[in-house]
Amino acid sequence: MREVLAQAAFQLFLERGFERTTVDDIVARAGVGRRSFFRYFPSKEDAVFPDHERCLAEMTEFLAAADDDDPVGAVSDAARIVLRMYAANPEFSVQRYRLTREVPGLRTYELSVVRRYEQTLAGHLRSRLGEGGDGALRAEVIAASVVAAHNNGLRLWLRSGGEGDPEVAVDHALALVREVWGRPAASAASTAPAAPAVSEASAVPFAVSGGGDGDGEVVVMVARKGTPMWRVVQQIEAAVGEN
């Protein structure tokens, strides 16, 4: 039943477009009652991505069983699970890609799906990199990098019409990420310079209000380089500010 609905929906979306297809159209073609549609798909958009829920579960399961000593490799492999789901049905994936490109609502929905993958990856990385210090930060940045790399390779393949093997492009993209992030299993101590520490010496900045005739439009601010920021702001506010 779920399958019947998904297929009827997808056919109609390709024929008339997503927005000009109503749920009534879908259930009419599928020959079922309107209420049944919402029993199987919480929203119209869900019918376009009927397999992501299962894929997400698969990814979670994979990561739970993953080895501990190469978290970046693990999340890269986890991303490949998604890729393989797309590669399993090239023509469907390509058609869906084209559909999704054209319909803002579907793009947004897809974003929320991608976000869930990303959070799953980030959660795994966080647990392996440690919460403290920059662990959470690194986890999120690496997860975002992996997802971006994966999506770049995937889109390349989708735009090409689904010809050939998408794994090569994605492997290449993921290799770039791995090259950059290495294997940060133990090297969580590489610290960045502590504080930006804006400025040092000061010379008095001075501000000149532009036109003298009431509706001056321009403020010219002149200051030495290295002037403390608060000092600059103070001067600017005095000149620009009434608001």
Add this chain to the structure above:
Amino acid sequence: MREVLAQAAFQLFLERGFERTTVDDIVARAGVGRRSFFRYFPSKEDAVFPDHERCLAEMTEFLAAADDDDPVGAVSDAARIVLRMYAANPEFSVQRYRLTREVPGLRTYELSVVRRYEQTLAGHLRSRLGEGGDGALRAEVIAASVVAAHNNGLRLWLRSGGEGDPEVAVDHALALVREVWGRPAASAASTAPAAPAVSEASAVPFAVSGGGDGDGEVVVMVARKGTPMWRVVQQIEAAVGEN
């Protein structure tokens, strides 16, 4: 009018929750017609993020005027524009953050906004890194990293209740990204944290660094009267600041 509607909407969202507030409730409180709401906000969700459109325009403008020889620095600075928009209204930002956390619809909407920022950054990087080879891939991964780092720092600040200066956390997060990606004018060799690239000029308010060779002593800042303070500070920092 837009302001009135946004305020009425936000009040009601805080009082009754987003989903239990209808557009009719909003326009009733604002004392305007229902049709007017949709003239100013294409959807109910937009009323929660009334300033992102303008901020996105600022970012685009900033990047268009950005220097060419430090694209990673440029997109990092561009991300700080968003941060300053949040920092300009701490209590509003924190309340909105809490609201957004609780409402799936708003989370999804926010994702689509973040995605537009990310694509703006990626577009800039792509144009500077070159389309060919891995240019596009690098652009997207770096953009995703910058966004993730920015969001990590921002969320830290939001979760803390908006106390203190969010810039420190975000600067730290962005420093991590910069440390990893360096100045990818060339290959992927992991360079040391890049030198602090002083940016020069930009559009609406524009700052001009005095010296030709890096040790210029004077900065001239010109801005229209009424320019938002955070924008001014951002320009000054770009010209005067360390980091």
Add this chain to the structure above:
DNA sequence: AGAGACTATGGCACTCAGTACCCTCTGTAA
């Protein structure tokens, strides 16, 4: 001043997604 144009706003009616509630049908157990 007055005609015409343009803009901002309000009001009405409509489509359609999504939900609540209740119905029927069918198969199974007692």
Add this chain to the structure above:
DNA sequence: TTACAGAGGGTACTGAGTGCCATAGTCTCT
């Protein structure tokens, strides 16, 4: 047979978003 459970169907409702038109204020040109 009744009792029950679970899958599906039907109806009516809420509420977001859109299209169309009417009205009021403003600006311009004559």
